[in-house]
Amino acid sequence: AYGLLYGAKSVWEVAFGLSAYHLGFSIVFDECPGGPNLPPPFGVPGHMCTKGSGVDDLTYARLQFHFMGNLSFAGQVDMYTIEEMSKKGDKPGSTWYRGIYGGPPYFESTFGQCKPFSIGSYELTKILDEDGKPLEPYYTEFLEYMGEVPLFVWAGYGNKTVLDMLQRGDSLEAAKYMKQKAEAEAAANGMVKMP
8 A cells, every 4th residue: 555655646746746836844853752653554653763862862853844945834734754763783873764644634623633644654774874884784685685786875974074065054065076976986886977
């Protein structure tokens, strides 16, 4: 059932919405409310992160979009979260739950802001750390899954030059620098140039 939410039609609708509505996005870090881990299709925000975490350690946030960039009004009906998952033995920040919660309109009129259904939620897993080093066992599992497909993976902002550029507000220069660096590394490894 979840595949239907990410089909070709949905991709085109999202692409149109992103451009036509001039959407702005915000991340609101908040305290993880905690909650029971319910069987699908049910789900409640904060059921994957540690209750009470979130604000200082940035492990729980609500994701919002705003029409025409108007940050005073959240445009979505459903609730979107990003929640750090605590899996035993994991390096902190390596596994995340992307919660998408919703419910029929009559739930809101009857139960307030009740969003009891997980509608397309999924897990995100890092395969490289901030230094570009493999995070096991996820890195090996990913390579086995992908097989012989050539890959380009961005490991993050661990590069001091890029961090300095971003802190100065030079995001375009940082992106150009990262692209040039990636192209040089790809060429050195016999891969094709990125468009």
